[in-house]
Amino acid sequence: MMRTRYGTRPFILAALVLIGVFFLLPLLWLVSTPFSAEPTLAVKFSQPSLGNFLKIAANRTALIAFKNSLILSGGAMILVVVLGSLAAYSLSRANFSGKQAILSVLLLFSSVVTGVAAMVPIYTLNSRLHLIDTHIGVILIFAAGFLPTAIFILKDFMDRIPRAYEEAALVDGSSPVQLFRYVAFPLARQGLAVIAVLTFVNTWSNFLVPFVLIRSNEKIPIAVAIYQFFSEVGIPRIGVISAYSLLYTLPVLVIYFWISRRYGFGFFGGIKG
Amino acid sequence: MAKLVFKDIHKQFGNHTALEGISVEIAEGEFFTLLGPSGCGKTTMLRLIAGLETADKGEIWIGDRDVTYLPPGQRKVAMVFQNYALYPHMTVAENISYPLVIKKTPGGRIQEKVKSVAERLSLKGLLQRMPSQLSGGQQQRVAVARAMVQDPLVYLFDEPLSNLDAKLRQEARRFLKRIQKETGITAVYVTHDQTEAMAMSDRVAVLKDGRLIQVASPETIYTEPADVFVAGFVGSLPMNLIEGKLEKEGRDLRFSAGEFSVGIDENIGLANGAKLTLGIRPEQVFFEPDSDGGRTRAVIDDVEQLGSEMTVSLSIGEVILLSRIPKSRPPKTGERVKLRFDKSGFHFFDECGNRIAGAKI
Numbered sequence: 001m002m003r004t005r006y007g008t009r010p011f012i013l014a015a016l017v018l019i020g021v022f023f024l025l026p027l028l029w030l031v032s033t034p035f036s037a038e039p040t041l042a043v044k045f046s047q048p049s050l051g052n053f054l055k056i057a058a059n060r061t062a063l064i065a066f067k068n069s070l071i072l073s074g075g076a077m078i079l080v081v082v083l084g085s086l087a088a089y090s091l092s093r094a095n096f097s098g099k100q101a102i103l104s105v106l107l108l109f110s111s112v113v114t115g116v117a118a119m120v121p122i123y124t125l126n127s128r129l130h131l132i133d134t135h136i137g138v139i140l141i142f143a144a145g146f147l148p149t150a151i152f153i154l155k156d157f158m159d160r161i162p163r164a165y166e167e168a169a170l171v172d173g174s175s176p177v178q179l180f181r182y183v184a185f186p187l188a189r190q191g192l193a194v195i196a197v198l199t200f201v202n203t204w205s206n207f208l209v210p211f212v213l214i215r216s217n218e219k220i221p222i223a224v225a226i227y228q229f230f231s232e233v234g235i236p237r238i239g240v241i242s243a244y245s246l247l248y249t250l251p252v253l254v255i256y257f258w259i260s261r262r263y264g265f266g267f268f269g270g271i272k273g
Numbered sequence: 274m275a276k277l278v279f280k281d282i283h284k285q286f287g288n289h290t291a292l293e294g295i296s297v298e299i300a301e302g303e304f305f306t307l308l309g310p311s312g313c314g315k316t317t318m319l320r321l322i323a324g325l326e327t328a329d330k331g332e333i334w335i336g337d338r339d340v341t342y343l344p345p346g347q348r349k350v351a352m353v354f355q356n357y358a359l360y361p362h363m364t365v366a367e368n369i370s371y372p373l374v375i376k377k378t379p380g381g382r383i384q385e386k387v388k389s390v391a392e393r394l395s396l397k398g399l400l401q402r403m404p405s406q407l408s409g410g411q412q413q414r415v416a417v418a419r420a421m422v423q424d425p426l427v428y429l430f431d432e433p434l435s436n437l438d439a440k441l442r443q444e445a446r447r448f449l450k451r452i453q454k455e456t457g458i459t460a461v462y463v464t465h466d467q468t469e470a471m472a473m474s475d476r477v478a479v480l481k482d483g484r485l486i487q488v489a490s491p492e493t494i495y496t497e498p499a500d501v502f503v504a505g506f507v508g509s510l511p512m513n514l515i516e517g518k519l520e521k522e523g524r525d526l527r528f529s530a531g532e533f534s535v536g537i538d539e540n541i542g543l544a545n546g547a548k549l550t551l552g553i554r555p556e557q558v559f560f561e562p563d564s565d566g567g568r569t570r571a572v573i574d575d576v577e578q579l580g581s582e583m584t585v586s587l588s589i590g591e592v593i594l595l596s597r598i599p600k601s602r603p604p605k606t607g608e609r610v611k612l613r614f615d616k617s618g619f620h621f622f623d624e625c626g627n628r629i630a631g632a633k634i
Contacts, residue, residue, distance in 0.1 A: 171323050171429075172371055175346070
C-alpha cells in the first residue's frame with residue numbers, strides 16, 4: 001500500500017501542477033497585459049505602462065458602461081433578493097394545494113426564461129411594453145431569469161430553519177412584518193447573501209440580453225461596451241481590452257468580499273442556538 | 274395572574290384526533306402539569322393556549338377573556354420552548370428585551386426590567402453573549418428570563434428540562450418551581466417525565482390518546498390512580514398489574530391468577546368470580562427465604578443493584594412481579610422465596626381497567 005502510494009505521488013503532483021498552470025495562465029495574462037506597452041497573447045512582464053488605462057479613461061461610453069452595469073446588476077440583485085425571499089418564505093412555511101406543482105414549474109422555467117431560445121419572444125414582449133432601450137426592461141428580464149433558481153435555493157434554505165424561532169416570536173407578540181423583519185430575514189441572511197452574489201455575478205457577465213434590448217451607447221453595460229475596443233474591421237485591440245477586462249472584474253470582487261464579510265455565506269439553514 | 278379554562282376542546286389533524294372533548298379549569302397561580310406519553314395531545318393543548326394552533330371546537334378562556342381565536346401575541350402568555358428557541362442572531366440582552374421592544378415599551382423601562390430579571394436569574398455577566406456561547410442551563414435561564422420580562426398572565430413550559438443532563442435537571446426543577454411560586458403566575462407545564470410532574474406540580478393532568486384520564490394532585494395520582502394506564506405510568510417503577518379473578522375459599526376471598534394467589538382479608542364489596550386487575554407498587558412487594566413452604570412462592574429472576582436500593586424481578590409461574598427494597602444481602606438468582614405484601618397498598622381495577630372506588634383494604 002505504502003509503496004504504491006509513494007510511487008505514484010510524483011506523477012499525481014506533476015499532473016496537478018499542469019492543471020494548476022493551465023488555469024493560472026489566463027489570470028496572469030489578465031493582470032500583466034493591461035500594463036504592457038506592447039501587448040501580445042503571451043504572458044510577459046515588460047515595458048510597464050499605463051497607456052491602456054489612459055485610452056479607456058478617454059472613452060466616454062466605456063466609462064458610462066460601468067454605471068450602467070451597476071444599475072442593471074444592482075437592480076436585478078435587489079429585485080431578486082426582495083421578491084425571492086418573500087416567495088421562498090411563503091413556499092417554505094405555508095401549506096396549500098398545488099405547492100408541489102408550483103415548485104416543479106419553477107424548476108422547469110428556471111432554465112428557460114433568459115436562454116437564447118427565448119430571445120425572440122423576450123424582444124417582442126419588451127417591444128410591446130415599450131421597454132426596449134430602457135434599463136428597467138433589462139433588469140426585469142434579468143430578475144425573471146434568475147428568480148426561479150433563487151426561490152428554489154432559498155426555499156430549501158428556509159426549510160432548514162427551525163420554526164420554533166418564528167413561533168417564539170409570535171408568542172412574544174410580533175406582527176407578521178416584525179416577524180419577517182427581526183427574525184426570519186436575519187436568520188435567512190446567509191442564504192440571501194449567496195443569492196445576492198450569484199445574481200450579481202451572473203447578470204454582470206450577461207452579454208446577450210442587454211445587447212439585444214439596448215440600443216443607445218449611453219445605456220449599454222460593460223459586457224457590451226467592450227466592443228468599443230475592436231477596430232472597424234473587427235480586430236481586437238488586446239491591450240485596451242485586457243485593461244478594460246481587468247477593471248470589469250473588480251466590482252464583482254468588491255461585491256463578493258463586502259457581502260461575505262457583512263453577512264457570511266451559508267448553504268445550510270441549520271442554526272445552532 | 275389568571276385562571277385558565279378549557280371548555281370541551283376538540284382538535285383534529287387530518288385523520289388524527291389530537292384532542293377529544295377536553296374540559297379542565299386551571300386555578301389562578303397554580304402549577305399545572307400535562308403528563309402523558311408522546312402523541313397523547315399534551316403539546317397540542319399547550320400550543321392551543323399559546324395560539325400556535327386553533328381549536329376546531331370549544332373555548333379557551335384566560336382570566337375573563339375568551340382567547341379561542343385571538344392571535345398568539347394578544348393572549349398575554351409567555352412560552353418557554355423545548356429547545357429554548359433563543360434568537361441565534363441576537364445577544365442575550367436583545368433576546369430578553371425582544372418582547373418588550375416589539376411592543377414599543379419605552380427604552381428606559383426596558384433597561385430597568387431586563388436588568389432586574391437578569392439579576393434575579395443570575396444572568397448579569399452574560400448579557401452581551403450570543404446564545405451559542407452559553408451552556409444548556411444558561412440558555413434555559415435566558416428563555417425563562419424572556420418569559421418573565423413580559424409579566425404574562427400564564428407561563429407555558431414545553432418540556433423545558435428535556436435538553437438538560439440529569440444533574441442540571443434536578444437543579445432546574447427546583448429553580449422553575451421557585452420562580453413560579455415567587456411570581457405567583459399560573460403555569461402550564463408539559464412533560465412526559467412523571468418524576469418531573471410529581472416533583473413540581475400542584476396538580477397533574479394525565480392524558481392518553483387526546484383524552485384527560487385523571488386530573489388530581491400528585492399525591493392522589495400516586496395513591497389513587499384512576500385506571501391501569503395511570504397506575505402503570507406514574508411511579509419511578511411501574512406498578513405491578515396482575516389480571517386475575519376473585520375466588521371464595523371457605524369464608525375468605527382469594528385473588529388468583531395462575532399460580533399466583535393472595536388472600537383478600539376483608540370484604541371489599543366484590544362478588545365471587547369477578548374478573549379484575551390487582552395493582553401493587555414494587556415498594557410494597559417483599560420476600561423472605563422460603564422456610565415453611567407457604568402458598569405464594571416465587572423464583573428470583575434478576576437482581577438490579579441501585580446504590581441504596583435494589584430492584585428484584587420475581588416470577589410466580591407466568592406472573593412477573595417487581596420488588597423495590599432497601600439494599601441488603603443480595604438474593605441469588607434462581608433462589609426460591611416466599612412473598613409478603615403490604616396489603617394496604619393493593620389497588621383493584623375492573624375489567625375495563627377503571628379503578629374500583631372504595632375497593633381498598
